[in-house]
Amino acid sequence: MDIVTANQLKTKGISVIESKLADKKEIIISVRGKEKYVVMAIEQYNYLRECELDAALNETRADYQNNKFITESVEDHIKRITK
Template sequence: MNTITANQLKTKGVSAIQKNLSENCELVITVRGKEKYIVMDMEHYNYLRECELDAALHQVKTDYQDGNFIMETVEDHIKRILQ
């Protein structure tokens, strides 16, 4: 994974990001020598979001199969979460 400094980003702008993202799908921006931010293109971001949603769906299906859920009215749900 490539890294650039905040100062490089400040002086070179988006071109620094574009150059680095052409070589890798993620770019780390460092601030005062510490990794602070990740930049990625939208295609990679959307892929990661899809993976996250797939994992959540898998967890819900597992909870349902294991009986790990509650059936209740809206009113009962609100009472339970406000306790």
């Protein structure tokens, strides 16, 4: 994964990000030598969000198949989660 320094970003602007993302899925922005941020194209971000939602859906389906769920009223649910 490529690293772009904050100084490069200051001097070259968005063009440094665009050039690095031309052949990479994401890049890291470092500040004072420490990795601080990740930048990616919106298409990559949307792909990762979709993967995250698919994983949550699969987990929910598995919980349902394994009877790992609770059936209760709204009032009981509020009481349970606010304890």
